[in-house]
Amino acid sequence: MAYTLAAPVVHGEIIQKSRFLAKAAPVASEEEALAFLAAQREPEATHNCYAYKIGPLYRFSDDGEPTGTAGKPILHAIEAGGLDRVVVLVVRYFGGVKLGAGGLVRAYGGVAAGALRRAPKVPLVDLVEVRFRVPFAQVGRVRGLLRARGLLAEETYLPEGVAFALRLPEGEKAAFLRGLWDQTRGQAQVEG
Structure with missing residues (x-):
């Protein structure tokens, strides 16, 4: 059985002097996901990376990070949690230390997974x-x-x-x- 979030959640971590802030919410449609991303985006941040999954539809963005180091790990956190109809935005404020590709994957995926673990969940009912x-x-x-x-x-x-x-x-x-x-x-x- 698939689950979704019962309510929006925010989770932050400092990793190698960079501040990562994950914002996750339940969504029923792609339009809702895009509206959430537009409303929660932080233009002053270095990167606003995201992923969402709504049934078979999914999208993700690395927003300037090296390809595959941000959006895909966020999407993986959604899928690994058995979640659907969920959007996750991870905002990064660069702290001056480069993390490398592996470090970015761990940071984005880990912060997204941390937010999703903390969030109350409800079963999806068609x-x-x-x-x-x-x-x-x-x-x-x-x-x-x-x-x-x-x-x-x-x-x-x-x-x-x-x-x-x-x-x-x-x-x-x-x-x-x-x-x-x-x-x-x-x-x-x-x-x-």
Whole structure:
């Protein structure tokens, strides 16, 4: 099972007089990741290196560091932690001591991994959309079913009844539809 972060986290370290600051956050889309990077970037820093992973999509940047010494180690820290839908920005303020390629890999990867270890995590749950319509006579029963399961649904009134749309964990869809069928005495019309 994959996990994501429950909340943003910041972690800093001084390595050979350079200050490294890792900022990590959960994201749902590439647009969110790019917005996070734009907002958290520190223009006065020597380097703003990052990586993000959202499902099969991933990107990373070395931002002027030697190729493969910053972005890839950050991405590796994300993947090694079993995380998805996560963005990590590591900011470096150069302290005057060159670290070499191996030192940079260890520094960027280590600071990113340190931030991700400290962050609270939550399991990733894939949600599916369920849409259905019921006659007006069954609306109260459907609302009771939704309340009992702690679900919220969008309602649209139609001339013949009410259309409901909701998102729920994929593993709960079949049980929900059975309960819906039972509650409405087979009068619910599921779309798709």
